[in-house]
Amino acid sequence: MPFLRKHLQSIAGYTPGEQPPPGSSVIKLNTNENPYPPSPEVFRVLQTLDPEWLRRYPDPTTVALRQAVGEVLNVHPDWIAVGNGSDELIGLVVRAFVEPGETAIYPMPSYVYYRAVAQVQEAQPVEIAYDEAFNFPLKEILDAQGAVTFVASPNSPLGNVVSINNLETLAANLQGLLVVDEAYVDFTSTNALHLVQKYRNVIVLRTLSKGYSLAGLRLGFAIAHPALIRDLNKIKDSYAVDAIAALVGAAAIRDQPYKNSNVRKVLRSRAILHRDLAALGFRVWPSEGNFLLVQPPREIAAIALQQQLKARGILVRHFDVAGVADKLRITVGTDEQNAQLCQRLQELM
Ligand SMILES: *Cc1c(COP(=O)(O)O)cnc(C)c1O
Numbered sequence: 001m002p003f004l005r006k007h008l009q010s011i012a013g014y015t016p017g018e019q020p021p022p023g024s025s026v027i028k029l030n031t032n033e034n035p036y037p038p039s040p041e042v043f044r045v046l047q048t049l050d051p052e053w054l055r056r057y058p059d060p061t062t063v064a065l066r067q068a069v070g071e072v073l074n075v076h077p078d079w080i081a082v083g084n085g086s087d088e089l090i091g092l093v094v095r096a097f098v099e100p101g102e103t104a105i106y107p108m109p110s111y112v113y114y115r116a117v118a119q120v121q122e123a124q125p126v127e128i129a130y131d132e133a134f135n136f137p138l139k140e141i142l143d144a145q146g147a148v149t150f151v152a153s154p155n156s157p158l159g160n161v162v163s164i165n166n167l168e169t170l171a172a173n174l175q176g177l178l179v180v181d182e183a184y185v186d187f188t189s190t191n192a193l194h195l196v197q198k199y200r201n202v203i204v205l206r207t208l209s210k211g212y213s214l215a216g217l218r219l220g221f222a223i224a225h226p227a228l229i230r231d232l233n234k235i236k237d238s239y240a241v242d243a244i245a246a247l248v249g250a251a252a253i254r255d256q257p258y259k260n261s262n263v264r265k266v267l268r269s270r271a272i273l274h275r276d277l278a279a280l281g282f283r284v285w286p287s288e289g290n291f292l293l294v295q296p297p298r299e300i301a302a303i304a305l306q307q308q309l310k311a312r313g314i315l316v317r318h319f320d321v322a323g324v325a326d327k328l329r330i331t332v333g334t335d336e337q338n339a340q341l342c343q344r345l346q347e348l349m
Contacts (some may be wrong), residue, residue: 086220159287187212
């Protein structure tokens with residue numbers, strides 16, 4: 001007899017991208033990390049760290065961090081919940097707001113983690129396909145009326161943004177909650193934060209993992225009406241965000257100029273990489289994230305190419321998901337890393 005609960009026995013769980021140990025020489029373009037280091041403010045704050053901070057439990061309300069985030073986003077701290085990465089907040093949303101058997105809706109291709117979370121919580125994941133041209137399936141999502149609907153914008157791995165018009169139509173016409181996952185918001189020019197003020201069923205998720213180069217720190221934020229924030233806080237682990245993360249996160253988010261200058265570099269590199277991959281014969285989709293979705297030319301199998309790159313020390317991401325199984329998602333690295341990628345690709349092809 002397996003000990004695992006019945007409903008968990010048949011599910012696959014989430015498979016995160018490969019994480020080689022720090023210091024290994026691979027060029028890592030598989031999990032959309034920022035290629036630049038975090039703000040120097042992060043290291044300055046770490047040097048002031050008092051052991052007393054570690055002896056004691058952290059502030060369960062993370063008030064100092066929420067104040068910093070609130071100042072930067074221009075929202076009151078009562079409208080902000082903090083999580084151990086936005087992944088934790090995605091889990092909390094399903095645990096707090098979806099009864100067993102109720103539906104968690106999301107378009108696909110998108111972030112596969114939504115599926116894993118829904119399955120673990122005994123929610124019913126319902127995946128609504130983007131069409132072949134990757135048009136957003138607005139009507140189908142509206143018709144599905146999920147207890148919760150997850151929309152990533154910018155969306156990974158496609159790179160598209162979902163228009164504010166479409167998001168607002170969802171907010172206004174869904175009876176359930178709309179979660180707008182803005183993990184890549186720093187790399188685009190629009191965002192849905194204002195919808196939170198207007199619609200009480202909207203939750204916007206942000207993270208320090210991508211734009212702020214802090215994927216290892218694990219900090220994410222939910223911005224929503226205080227009633228929803230209270231519900232999330234009611235079920236969260238009191239100390240999921242540790243004292244160091246709260247301290248470092250506040251310093252990083254306050255250093256907007258540093259983040260913005262890195263983002264500008266990534267955007268410049270994205271344009272160059274887009275051009276260079278297209279010149280190699282790849283089909284490249286326009287992207288508003290720090291990654292590109294590409295399809296290899298001439299029947300070359302995406303998965304084979306991914307493995308050949310891996311054997312040569314370059315990691316990129318392949319998803320076994322309908323619509324993108326013949327494509328690869330490549331994180332925008334530094335110009336040097338991107339040039340090496342293109343060089344290897346040229347040799348391979
Ligand atoms: C990277 C990513 C996340 C995860 O963010 P963390 O804060 O690192 O947990 C969430 N959603 C999407 C769409 C992402 O790509």
